Amino acid sequence: MATATWRTAKPQARREAIEGYISLLPWMIGFVGFTAIPLAASVYLGFTQWNIIEPPQWIGLDNYVRMFTRDPLFWQALKVTLGFVALSLPLKLVFGLGLALLLNLKIPGMNFFRTVFYIPAVISGVAVSLMWMWLLQPDTGVVNTMLYFLGIQGPNWFWDPNWALPSVAMMSVWKVGGSAVIYLAGLQNIPAHLYEAAQIDGAGRWARFWRITLPLLTPTLFFQLIIEMIDSFKVFTEAFVITQGGPLKATYFYLLYFYEEAFQNFNMGYASALALVLTIIILLATVFVNYTSKRWVFYESE
Amino acid sequence: MRIYGRMAALALLSVALLTVTSLGVLAQEPVTIEWWTVASEEFDEEVQRALVEKFNSEHTDVQVNMTLLPSSGYDERMQTTLGAGQGAPDVALFWITNWYPQALDLTELIENDPDIDPDMYLPGFWNTRVVWEDKIIGLPLGVGANFVMYNKDMFDAAGVEYPDPDWTPEDYNRLVAELANAEQRVWGGDRPRGPYRAIWYNMGARLYADDSSTTEGYLNSPESVAAYQWLWDLVNTNGTPTPADLEVLGTEGTGPVDLFLADRLAMATLNQGHMLNAMAEGKNFGIVPEPHIPGNTRHVNAWSLTASIWAGTEHPEAAWKWLKYWAGPEGQRFLMENGNLIPSIPSVLEEWEGAETEYGQAFLDVLELEQVAAWDNEHPCKATVLRAVEDIWDLINLNQIAREDIPATLDGLVPAADAALQECVGRLGG
Incomplete structure (x- = not known):
């Protein structure tokens, strides 16, 4: 069936099209002004040397050559960030799902618990960082004090190069209340009759979870995996507030390096190149996850 | 006759225009200077507003419009306006070296002004805070x-x-x-x-x-x-x-x-x-x-604040009047007496109430060291x-x-x- 062109369209269809475009206009303006143009500018600036105050100078691929061949900080930042993604992502997915399963129980006062667990998701990252800095202070922090009473010598947490990254990952797990709400919505969309049928067939709790809940939750898991992965790549506040990338660059995250280059060294051209590389990495990771999803994501309609 | 009539009308119009122009000159609007600042332990918002009020009441030709920015957002706002080349304040604190190319060279203004002399400031702070690439890019405000x-x-x-x-x-x-x-x-x-x-x-x-x-x-x-x-x-x-x-x-x-x-x-x-x-x-x-x-x-x-004029200002003379008032003896004395500023001008520093104390003396001795x-x-x-x-x-x-x-x-x-x-x-x- 041929699509009607503007010339052949009826006046009613034209009017509707114009109204549609007008409705889209605010979003289009926002997208072009605040996303498309800055993105394009950032790509261009990645090929320049620019300190913001003076005009950018075109230097071709120099920023990228430096990044990949003679910048140890780039590789360190990338290594630490990938390590954080690998460590925090499974934790966040597992704990988020576990919390959602608990919050899905039919017990009195559940709305209170759902609210309480969601609170960390809406608290400012700086406030959360400061709170964890206090909690994990090696000598006077609550966590080590409690461990001391249990006869355990607590680690130096953020101030130990071996523990700093796990500490930041632990902090990120504390905020899974936000993702638990998404899982919860997914859980509540699973038709009850499937559980009833399985129960009649003699399926136990574990079998019901493994054969019904998990497969039907895979679309939500897929969504969460993408969102949490992108979020993990963008980790910044914790390092900026608590560790400043240390000790021994154990928490020298990619965005912290980007921030230093952009807003401390005013090396905006190089920072733009860094930003573009991170965007490409996230894009590739997302494409990969999307590609594998065909094998493990199941939709009810299928 | 018609030509005389036209000439007369033209003459009348000219006289009227001249009169309006002269009246305009006589009742010229004062120049308004945009000044961006932050609140600090040395000078809070209240004392800075009081300083502006004092200046505005003493000057009919220049008026200062003060904008107090949060310390956390000051750098970003300055950076973006200076980078864009528009919208920057006439006078502000230029405390990041990257901004110095956008500060007005004050050499000529200082040379032509008997009120301000580089020698009136503590030399260590003058040399490290306002002399940049053979230019004078500001006046040092306070010391720390x-x-x-x-x-x-x-x-x-x-x-x-x-x-x-x-x-x-x-x-x-x-x-x-x-x-x-x-x-x-x-x-x-x-x-x-x-x-x-x-x-x-x-x-x-x-x-x-x-x-x-x-x-x-x-x-x-x-x-x-x-x-x-x-x-x-x-x-x-x-x-x-x-x-x-x-x-x-x-x-x-x-x-x-x-x-x-x-x-x-x-x-x-x-x-x-x-x-x-x-x-x-x-x-x-x-x-x-x-x-x-x-x-x-x-x-x-040690440190001092670099108080500067933006090179893109349309009113350099008026901006200079405010800058030399703010970071000169008068302004620093006012901020010292009404706030906690310790002045970078020795003649004003002598009037500091802490100068005679043991702490004050020790602090002044520290200021003499190489920075x-x-x-x-x-x-x-x-x-x-x-x-x-x-x-x-x-x-x-x-x-x-x-x-x-x-x-x-x-x-x-x-x-x-x-x-x-x-x-x-x-x-x-x-």
Whole structure:
């Protein structure tokens, strides 16, 4: 069936099209002004040397050559960030799902618990960082004090190069209340009759979870995996507030390096190149996850 | 007749226009200057508004419109407006070196103005804060400096003699060990907040060559090794708060003043704002410059605010009137008397109520020392190079390196430091 062109369209269809475009206009303006143009500018600036105050100078691929061949900080930042993604992502997915399963129980006062667990998701990252800095202070922090009473010598947490990254990952797990709400919505969309049928067939709790809940939750898991992965790549506040990338660059995250280059060294051209590389990495990771999803994501309609 | 009529009408119109123009000149609107500022311990919003009100009432031709920005957003707003080349204020604090190219060169204005003379300012602050590439890019507003504050009561309780102003880094470590008391959770002194500041310079250490060519022979020089080994000794007295302690127990971000005021830290490297806090709390304390090696030039980590005019201003003359009022004797006196500013102008500084006190005298003595900024300003790649070599700082603070391994570790860091230096020098155009 041929699509009607503007010339052949009826006046009613034209009017509707114009109204549609007008409705889209605010979003289009926002997208072009605040996303498309800055993105394009950032790509261009990645090929320049620019300190913001003076005009950018075109230097071709120099920023990228430096990044990949003679910048140890780039590789360190990338290594630490990938390590954080690998460590925090499974934790966040597992704990988020576990919390959602608990919050899905039919017990009195559940709305209170759902609210309480969601609170960390809406608290400012700086406030959360400061709170964890206090909690994990090696000598006077609550966590080590409690461990001391249990006869355990607590680690130096953020101030130990071996523990700093796990500490930041632990902090990120504390905020899974936000993702638990998404899982919860997914859980509540699973038709009850499937559980009833399985129960009649003699399926136990574990079998019901493994054969019904998990497969039907895979679309939500897929969504969460993408969102949490992108979020993990963008980790910044914790390092900026608590560790400043240390000790021994154990928490020298990619965005912290980007921030230093952009807003401390005013090396905006190089920072733009860094930003573009991170965007490409996230894009590739997302494409990969999307590609594998065909094998493990199941939709009810299928 | 018709032509005469037209001529008469034209003449009348001309007279009318001239009259309107002259009246306009007579009733000329004053020029309004946009001024961006922040509130600080030295001058809060109220005192700055009072200063503007005073200026506006004394000047009919120039009026100042003050915009108070939050400290956290000031840098971003300045950076973006200066970068865009429009919307920047006529007068503001230019406290980031990257902004200096956008500051108006005041040389000619100063030469033609009998009210302002470079010699009226403390020379160390004039040279390090407003002279840039042979231009004068502002006026230095107020002064600040780091020095060691020691708690006399804690010294007395421990039976330890007060530090001599001529003390050495080894004296500092000895006193830290003597004053620390783990049972009472008391520390003898704090740790420096970074290498290549006053104590490093006092020990003769420099990060790289004066011509910015290499770190070899500088980063790993005997003086640098000695400075890092001094830090190692200090950490191993176990008499200093760890970075974790300082991060959590010191809320100021500029120094562990809270621990000092709580009688848990006998010596701390603090600043004049902390000194005023301690005076207000009635602490019994003294002030000495940071330790040094006799024979070496003695340094101080000191600062002043660079008050500047934006090069893109449409009203340079009017902006100058406000700038010289604000950062000149009149404004600094006003901010001193009504706020906590310590002026950068000796003739006004003499009137400071703290000048005659023991603390004040010690503070004024510190201001006479060579400034760390003198070297730092000439070597803008310092931060970049330090970032490349900060692992040794962490290793020492974490107590994860043996003292005798420090020279070899510094040797090993030279290639990374040189690479960072070359990249920075190239980026800044040599």
